Amino acid sequence: MSVIVIAIASESGVPIFSRKRGNNENIQFSTIASLHGINMFSKCHNLSMVDTHVDSGTIIWKEYCKSVTLIGIATGGLECDLELLLSCVHDVMVFSVGKKELENIKNIDQLKRDLRQCYPILDYLLESLDPNVVSSPFPTLVLDLIQSILCPQAQQLQQALDIYAENVTGRWACLAIHGHLVATSSDFTELDPREARLMLLLAAAQDGAPLRDTPVYLPQMSPDVAFRAVTCKLLADVYVIVICGATPPLSQIDEIVLQCWESYAQIIKEAKLVYPRNFPMSITFESSVLGILLININKRRCVFSRHLHTLNQKSRSISGAHRMDILRTFYVTTARDLAPELKVKVHKSEEAGGSTVQDQEDCICETYWTSEYHKCHGQRSGNMLCCVLYASTVHIHTMRMITNQILQELNTNKEIYW
Amino acid sequence: MNKQQSKSNYESPCDSDNDWTNSSNDSKYSDSESSVPEWDSDVGDDGELVYIKIKYNNNAIEDTNTPLLENCETFKLRNNFKRSSTRRSTKGRIFKVLKVHKAKNADNSGKKKPVPQSDSSKKLEDDKSIVIQVSKNMIFNSEKNCQIEKLFGLSLATHPNGKILVVEDFLIEAYAIYTPRIKKGYYLQKVNGIEVNPYNINNVLQRIAEDPYNPKLTFETPKDVVTVDLFKLLTSKDIDNSIIQLLRDSMCSVLYICCNDVEYHNNDDKGVLYCYPRPYNQNFLYNTRGAYVTLCHLAPKSLGTSEPTTSTVLHNEKLINVTYTSHYNDLLLIAFPNKQLDLFAARRVTIDVVRMLEFLYGSLKSCFTKPNNVDKLDGMFCRMFGVLLFSDSNRDVAGNIDISTSRIEDLLGAHAVTLPLDIRVQVDDAITELEAADYREWTDDVENFQRLYTVIGSCLYYSEHLLSSHLQDEDLKEINAFLKLNGVLKLSVDKELEKLVVWKEVFINEHRKFNNSDDNDSRIPDGRWFLLVVGKGHFILATLMEAGGCTEDAVGATPPSPFYVEECESCLALLYEVGLDKYLSLWFSANTQPQLETSPEYLTKYGRKMRDVNSLKSDTALKSSTLKLSKQTLGDVKKRHNSSEQINVASNSSDTNASNYGSHHNLYAQWYNGSQKQYRHSSNLDISYSEDSNSLKSNSEISDDRVQGRRADREQKNRRESSGSDSDWDRQEVNRMGSSIDMSDIRKSLLNEIDRVTTHRITAGDDNVLFHFVQFESAKGILIAPVKNIDIQANNALYSYIIKTFRTACKRIHDLLQHSIRFKANQTSTNPLNKILIAVKEYGMLFQAPVQLLNQCGVNKKNSETFQFWVVGRVFSEPEPKELYLCYHESIPQDLTEVAYLLSYLE
Incomplete structure (x- = not known):
């Protein structure tokens, strides 16, 4: 598989950056110019290329803010929503330099330099698409969802986050363990889920730094005015991220952190134990369940788990990473149909044909795959979408029953707190 | 008088204007002497022939959804009238009689406005319904004594969907009343506020005749009546500008670009060898070709991907799918509007187009570089877009083109049906006889008579459904593409053909491959190949013939041989x-x-x-009428039900439950009586089946005395007619199909069983939960599915919804399953495939019918019940890739392997 993202200043045609992942060669400048040329040429003829398919791959052009053109190329059987990826890339760009800067490019070299700081985030994004590194510590397995851990401590941690956010005069704070969202402050839901995910990515990209602040532009909420994102490492692999104003200074925040979080160390340690199972221990699964992907559709949060059973992990034939990849591919290609609201908006100009498709998707309520080695089943119940990976010996009707049970339990279990 | 003349013109057997040939000779009239075939004068300079004559006075059932209209007296008259002066009607018949057409146009040029169809695409009527009041005092002169014409002064026709009345023409006196507000092609919606359709119009008219008030007619504007008059296109050399404009507006386009340097510079048009529709500068594909060409070069060289296959572009607020086909250095681009042909369809159609062009011209290059070929290509692409985009069957009731009707059944391959075995034997036998081409029947001088052609194989269609194919897989795919894209198959559905003869030189797949590979040990003779298509009624018989090898060599322009045409016709x-x-x-x-x-x-x-209530009612009714239904039968039924049945069998219980008590017969009893049943037996299948019991008479007859009755009659007749036929002889007959013994007598006797229709079920469980299925074998290019118009037959909103959903879902499932198929077909693919998707062999989706629809169908009284159904697709890779798509109700789980197994027994 390989994926390439190229950013070009639309007007001048100057390449801004190009990031790639996979086994392909670096893109030549002349190729970038030709690709941009195709887009410019067709634009002159009042024609816009929506997407182009090659054998097991896609090429798309997308212009943002009328100033930056992103080109995405995915090949080698990579199943991903390229359009979604490009819009994520654009989000990252706005996140680090602000929308104004992108809309009105004055000094392209300056912009190039400014954008260099978001390379790590972009690389994580691309890396997460690669099935070979599913076990990477910076999980964005599914581009449009925030990967989370469900733990019983989440409620207590929320209180701590609320206090912390108040003390640093911020509103939106969250706690991440191993890059997974664990708990949020009460106001956190005001943020767009994509902004929330950018915060997690930021924390992941700043790995190692105990305390740091970064100016960020929230693409939806305030694309023009920068906030301050303060990331703080509490324990190994545990970060707390807060978005606040210019004050208090970093040195003061250091004290506040100590003040707020000292007493929660034990709780955080307990919460850490939930990883990598990612579900509270009180929830048990049938032995035929090999992996699970639970999605809270409204909050755009998901929980992956492949360590469902405490014992005999090694005896399974399918490796853990592969299981995650199966579930992810199942979700991206198939189960996303169960939640049409998760889809990126189709083209505004999409004609009547598009709407009928939409109507039909609304009423899919279950879907499954049978492959040589495994089975996947996806079912939706209200706000919850559950994709389960089964052993290939499980029958379809058994599968439906188990998934149904899981969904019921997850909906009613008191230890689950999103 | 004039009318009379045109009628006689039409009826003359050699009315050569019925064709859509490109032949240039103007004096087409010829004598109908028996020695000269009627199509003789239409043979083109290159020997090719397209001759079509359509039967108009068809009393036979034209289509299964033939509206009752045909049976109404007023409408019969209407039909007669139509026949005598055929004109453009909104019924969208593809081919029309040009001569009559012209004459009519000339007649009315002073009085009548030009036809509305071509310009209506641009016109948008804001208010949909128009009310016209007709004075009761006016009584129009109706030559036909037709009630509608008398009362309203207009004549109506039925919409092809059978549910709507369409204004076909106005009487001259009434012309002022209606025009300009009402145009031909508008729908008559209501009369005095009562909704009218072909079924109730007579009753409504009756009431109006008695009613003293002035009748009020409500018309509806058809939303989008873009009907391409294909026939006109096909007959005349200069294509009507309005049609080109229509294709241009809907963004249909074809472009062939030669990208090698020499030709690029030599060519005035920068390497563009073919462009349609023209002029060049108005063709968006031509204008933007640089983008596609660049991309086509860039992708493999600089990006390391394959060449692009499709691009979706947005132009003038329209989504357009552009497909790429590269041929060495050349590039063929075809553009389809996404609204009518989605990406899935565009890809498949492009494959078919390339197939057809290679079949007809040998290669893409020779197709577009052949001298003086532009007109033919124009015609062909125009037909193609017309058939795909503007034919009436693609529209829903309101005249909208419905995307989902680019049906998966039409796109994947030749649509075949599972006919009963004895029928298939009949068909195969007839074709085999043709293929044997025993020329002793033609001449006494056998010694000096060398065959002109060897028949390589042939295939038979009925109403767009493939009945039998004796062709190689690739040949079938190519011939199917040719017949489909040229509208021949569609024509055979829409019209009853009196005669159709198409003769074309072709380049068969084997020969092309041989030429390319330069492999010298090929067994293909260096000859020429011809395709002969003969049609009659709804049948289309395509025969592939070879000249060369053991036959006489064909030299120069080769017109069709009357012998072979007649031979096909006789088949x-x-x-x-x-x-x-x-x-x-x-x-x-x-x-x-x-x-x-x-x-x-x-x-x-x-x-x-509901059903129980209904069946109770009819049950009692049935019992009172058929007390004769003996206990023995019932006992027999029970016994059969207890035994394990390989194939779930149910009587054709279209009407009631009660008819389930049909008589169930043991296969073997059947076999000893019917001769052809032996075939079944010899294959050792444990198939039980029941006889249709729609007719109560046959029920009682059979149950009274199981070996006597009709079957006994039949048996006796068998014995009488094919004197001395015993089972051994039958066996031989069946096993060696195509023996020279005349079998027509036996055939007759077999088809006397028409009214005995066997029904089979392939799903598990007591209830039949199967809504639809498609089985596709990609290697053969054949797919088996229920008849195309099954949703129209069912006439059920919920069912139509299910089928629509099924077809859409199938496309997605098909696309996903291709990973597995491609992986198995070609393990060493250069392009790495997704390693997860290649293992997926079954994909299912559970759908839920929307609540409003259930309410509408009167099922969901308390909003309590949901209606869920599965659409499941599975690929079977052994021995050849086979895909099965199934749509069934959620209540009974199904195993697709079992279903495939049971289905294979029906084949």
Whole structure:
């Protein structure tokens, strides 16, 4: 598989950056110019290329803010929503330099330099698409969802986050363990889920730094005015991220952190134990369940788990990473149909044909795959979408029953707190 | 008088204007001497022929959804009238009689406005319905004594969907009343506020005649009546500008670019060898070709991907799918509007187009570089877009083009149906006889008579459904593409053909491959190949012939040989003789093999209740009338039900439950009586089946005395007619199809069983939960599915919804399953495939019918019950890749492997 993202200043045609992942060669400048040329040429003829398919791959052009053109190329059987990826890339760009800067490019070299700081985030994004590194510590397995851990401590941690956010005069704070969202402050839901995910990515990209602040532009909420994102490492692999104003200074925040979080160390340690199972221990699964992907559709949060059973992990034939990849591919290609609201908006100009498709998707309520080695089943119940990976010996009707049970339990279990 | 003349013109057998040939000779009239075939004068300079004559006075059932209209007296008259002066009608018949057409245009040029169809695309009527009041005092002169014409001064026709009345013409006196507000092609919606349709119009008219008030007519503007008059396009050399404009507006386009340097510079148009529609500068594909060409070069060289296959572009607020086909250095681009042909369809159609062009011209290059070929290509692409985009069957009731009707059945391959075995034997036998081409029948001078052609194989269609194919897989795919894209198959559905003869030189797949590979040990003779298509009624018989090798060499322009045309015609005549046409028209509406549940609401709780109530009613009625139904039969039925049945069998219970008590027969009893049943037996299948019991008479007869009755009659007749036929002889006959013994007598006797229709079920469980299925074998290019118009037959909103959903879902499932198929077909693919998707062999989706729809169908009284159904697709990779798509109700789980297994017995 390989994926390439190229950013070009639309007007001048100057390449801004190009990031790639996979086994392909670096893109030549002349190729970038030709690709941009195709887009410019067709634009002159009042024609816009929506997407182009090659054998097991896609090429798309997308212009943002009328100033930056992103080109995405995915090949080698990579199943991903390229359009979604490009819009994520654009989000990252706005996140680090602000929308104004992108809309009105004055000094392209300056912009190039400014954008260099978001390379790590972009690389994580691309890396997460690669099935070979599913076990990477910076999980964005599914581009449009925030990967989370469900733990019983989440409620207590929320209180701590609320206090912390108040003390640093911020509103939106969250706690991440191993890059997974664990708990949020009460106001956190005001943020767009994509902004929330950018915060997690930021924390992941700043790995190692105990305390740091970064100016960020929230693409939806305030694309023009920068906030301050303060990331703080509490324990190994545990970060707390807060978005606040210019004050208090970093040195003061250091004290506040100590003040707020000292007493929660034990709780955080307990919460850490939930990883990598990612579900509270009180929830048990049938032995035929090999992996699970639970999605809270409204909050755009998901929980992956492949360590469902405490014992005999090694005896399974399918490796853990592969299981995650199966579930992810199942979700991206198939189960996303169960939640049409998760889809990126189709083209505004999409004609009547598009709407009928939409109507039909609304009423899919279950879907499954049978492959040589495994089975996947996806079912939706209200706000919850559950994709389960089964052993290939499980029958379809058994599968439906188990998934149904899981969904019921997850909906009613008191230890689950999103 | 004038009318009379045109009528006689039409009826003359050599009215050569019925063709859509490109032949240039103007003096087309020829004598109808028996020695000269009527199509002789239409043979083109290059020997090719397209000759079509359509039967107009068809009393036979044209289509299974033929509206009752045909049976109404007023409308019969209407039909007669139509026949005598055929004109453009909104019924969208593809081919029309040009001569009559012209004459009519000339007649009315002073009085009547030009036809509305071509310009209506641009016109948007804001208010949809228009009310016209007609004075009661006016009585119009109707030559036909037609009630509608008398009262309203207009004549109506039925919309092809059978549910709508369409204004076909105005009487001259009434012209002022209607125009300009009403145009031909508008729908008559209401009369005095009562909604009218072909079924109730007579009653409504009756009431109006008695009513003293002035009748008020409400018309509806058809939303989008873009009907391409293909026939006109096909006959005249200069294509009407309005049609080109229509294609241009809808963004249909074809472009062939030669990208090698020499030709690029030599060519005035920068390497563009073919462009349609023209002029060049108005063709968006031509204007933007640089983008596609660049991309096509860039992708493999600089990006390391394959060449692009499709691009979706946005132009003038329209989404357009552009497909790429590269041929060495050249590039063929075809653009389709996404609204009518989605990406899935565009890809498949492009494959078919390339197939067809290679079949007809040998290669893409020679197709577009052949001198003086532009007109033919124009015609062909125009036909193609017309058939794909503007034919009436693609529209829903309101005239909108419905995207989902680019049906998966039409796109993937040749649509075949599972006919009963004995019927298939009949068909195969007739074709085999043709293929044998025993020329001793033609001449006494056998010694000096060398064959002109060897028949390589042939295939037979009925109403767009493939009945039998004796062709190689690739040849079938190519011939199917040719017939489909040229509209021949569609024509055979829409019209009853009196005669169709198409003769074309072709380049068969084997020969092309041989030429390319330069492999010298090929067994293909260096000859020429010809395709002969002969049609009659709804039958289309395509025969592939070879000249060269053991036959006479064909030199120069080779016109069709009357012998072979007649031979094909006689093959079709043979099928008529045995009554296959009648059988098929019945069979196509019978919903038997396997039986589908076309009333899905019966599977809900409420629906069951309804059915029980209904069946109770009819049950009592039945009992009173058939007390004769003996206990013995019932006991027999029970016994059969207890035994394990390999194939779930149910009587054709289209009407009631009660008819389930049909008589169930042991296969072997059947076999000893019917001669052809032996075939079944010899294959050792444990198939039980029941006889149709629609007719109570046959029920009682059979149950009274099981070996006597009709079957006994038949048996006796058998004995009488084929004197001394015993089972050994039959066996031989069946096993060696195509023996020279005349079998027509036996055929007749077999097809006497038309009214006995066997039904089969392929799903598990007591209830039939099967709504639809498609089985596709990609290697053969054949897919098996229920008849195309099954949703129209069912006439059920919920069922139509299910089928629509099924077809859309199938496309997605098909696309996903291709990973597995491609992986197995070609393990060492250069492009790495997704390693997860290649293992997926089954993909299912559970759908839920929307609540409003259930309410509308009267199923969901308390909003309590949901209606869920599965669409499941599975790929079987052994021995050849086979895909099965199934749509069934959620209540009974199904195993697709089992279903495939049972289905294979029906084949």
